[in-house]
Amino acid sequence: MNLLMVDPAKIQTKKNYRHKLELDAEFVASIKQHGIIEPLIVRTLARGKCELVAGARRLAAAKKLKLKRVPCIPRDKLTEAEAIALGVVENTQRLATNLLEESEAIGRMLAEEWDLKSIALHLGRSVTHVQKVVTLERLSAYSKKLVESGELTLDAAFQLARLGLTAKDEKLAADQLAGNEFQRPRDGKVAADQLSRKFMLRLKDAPFDVGDAELLAKAGSCSKCPKRSGQQQDLFGDVKAKDVCLDRACYEKKCEAFWARLKNEHPDEVLDTPKELFAPGGYLINSKFVDLDSMDYSSGKQWRNVVPKDAVVLYARDLEGKLRRLAKKPKVAKKREADASFQAQTGKTRDEAKAQREKRKANRVRAGEIYADCVRAFAPTPVALTWMLEQVVAQAWRTTLIEWLIRNGESEKTVKSAVDMGLRELVLAKVEKGDLDPVKIMFELLLCTHLGSSMFDEVPSELTAVHLHVLGFADPKEPADGEAPAND
Numbered sequence: 001m002n003l004l005m006v007d008p009a010k011i012q013t014k015k016n017y018r019h020k021l022e023l024d025a026e027f028v029a030s031i032k033q034h035g036i037i038e039p040l041i042v043r044t045l046a047r048g049k050c051e052l053v054a055g056a057r058r059l060a061a062a063k064k065l066k067l068k069r070v071p072c073i074p075r076d077k078l079t080e081a082e083a084i085a086l087g088v089v090e091n092t093q094r095l096a097t098n099l100l101e102e103s104e105a106i107g108r109m110l111a112e113e114w115d116l117k118s119i120a121l122h123l124g125r126s127v128t129h130v131q132k133v134v135t136l137e138r139l140s141a142y143s144k145k146l147v148e149s150g151e152l153t154l155d156a157a158f159q160l161a162r163l164g165l166t167a168k169d170e171k172l173a174a175d176q177l178a179g180n181e182f183q184r185p186r187d188g189k190v191a192a193d194q195l196s197r198k199f200m201l202r203l204k205d206a207p208f209d210v211g212d213a214e215l216l217a218k219a220g221s222c223s224k225c226p227k228r229s230g231q232q233q234d235l236f237g238d239v240k241a242k243d244v245c246l247d248r249a250c251y252e253k254k255c256e257a258f259w260a261r262l263k264n265e266h267p268d269e270v271l272d273t274p275k276e277l278f279a280p281g282g283y284l285i286n287s288k289f290v291d292l293d294s295m296d297y298s299s300g301k302q303w304r305n306v307v308p309k310d311a312v313v314l315y316a317r318d319l320e321g322k323l324r325r326l327a328k329k330p331k332v333a334k335k336r337e338a339d340a341s342f343q344a345q346t347g348k349t350r351d352e353a354k355a356q357r358e359k360r361k362a363n364r365v366r367a368g369e370i371y372a373d374c375v376r377a378f379a380p381t382p383v384a385l386t387w388m389l390e391q392v393v394a395q396a397w398r399t400t401l402i403e404w405l406i407r408n409g410e411s412e413k414t415v416k417s418a419v420d421m422g423l424r425e426l427v428l429a430k431v432e433k434g435d436l437d438p439v440k441i442m443f444e445l446l447l448c449t450h451l452g453s454s455m456f457d458e459v460p461s462e463l464t465a466v467h468l469h470v471l472g473f474a475d476p477k478e479p480a481d482g483e484a485p486a487n488d
Helices: 025-034 056-065 080-094 099-111 116-123 127-138 141-148 154-161 167-177 188-199 248-265 331-346 350-376 382-395 398-407 412-417 420-433 438-450 462-472
Strands: 004-006 040-044 050-054 070-074 289-291 314-317 323-328
Touching: 004 040, 025 056, 050 056, 050 080, 056 070, 080 099, 080 116, 099 116, 099 127, 099 141, 099 154, 116 127, 127 154, 141 154, 141 167, 154 167, 154 188, 167 188, 248 314, 248 323, 331 350, 350 438, 382 420, 382 438, 398 412, 398 420, 398 438, 412 420, 420 438
Parallel strands: 040 070
Antiparallel strands: 004 070, 040 050, 289 323, 314 323
């Protein structure tokens, strides 16, 4: 092996991709005591000078210690690309380098016409790793500075770099992901979630035909676009949807072109009244329509899977200019919303409420039968029974008497014009004229005056019948002089 002893002052260094050489005191002390054990790698130049290929930390330590000579291995046949590659390998093997610095070096190798596969093979890394690392080179100087200061994690930086955002959008996103006095730096998983919701657009939900190459001639078809996640599996293998657009600006331009085409060719499919349809923030406020790309929470499905397949798709723009796909709200949804509202107010479904009404109705009939048996058990005379009816009528509310009379054939005008005493007389007169059962009438009046419908949630018992009886009148017995006649 040809070994040269070279004056450190004659060794020229190119811009080293490693921003921090980490020249710690322990490393310098080791070289001071033992010297440079592993020679530097250089390319010889004219006039005794050399160009450093690998060994920047050892050279820096030698200069700091003011060594007169350092051992060097000349590699004059190295091309520029090979020299860069050797420097990357040497540094990555000796000390874990910052991925930002490694991305810069790989970028230089790519500039020297290396391909990803060759770089991966040379560095002993996977192609996926190399592609991910070199992606960091896309970051702006602002984002790189946040990474170097520790305010932005490397995982979050990668999630940001792979999107290839504009400088404005990248700065805004980086600030949201970076740590500050109020929050810690976002990790890769959280960053991926935030960025996907804001910048990744599912082509499945696009209002336009993604295969239309003429919609925006300059951009062409989305299916063959390199800025689609499915075309960059090494970078977006974690994204489940393969048809995700990563170029929001292009996507929005296509939406604009599609909107212009719709207004020109299909004006009947356009709703150009955003203030009547949307509130600030994009909320749909017109209850006649549904947003096909939003969730129908009552069914747990997207509205596009709820509306009939032959539903007419209408297009509108919200107050922020975003293109929205709408359809008239289907009847099934209106009924479901009415049912949900009913359940929220009553605590029951319509079927449950109907079943409860049927149950109460049956129990009320049974309670009437028990009540009639209870009253007749006293075997009152007709005169006593009339007296009992008068007592119940006297206790009944005016509204109860009006409802009962109208239900039994009296005109609404006659009934509502009568005074309280007149209403009672109308009831008693109707009983005398017709074939109505006084006991049934007493039960009906008691039911409306004293009892709520919840009384009949359970099957009535004998005790309930006695309770009803007592509410209507006092226990039948021999009245005092001047009172109603006694029972037999």
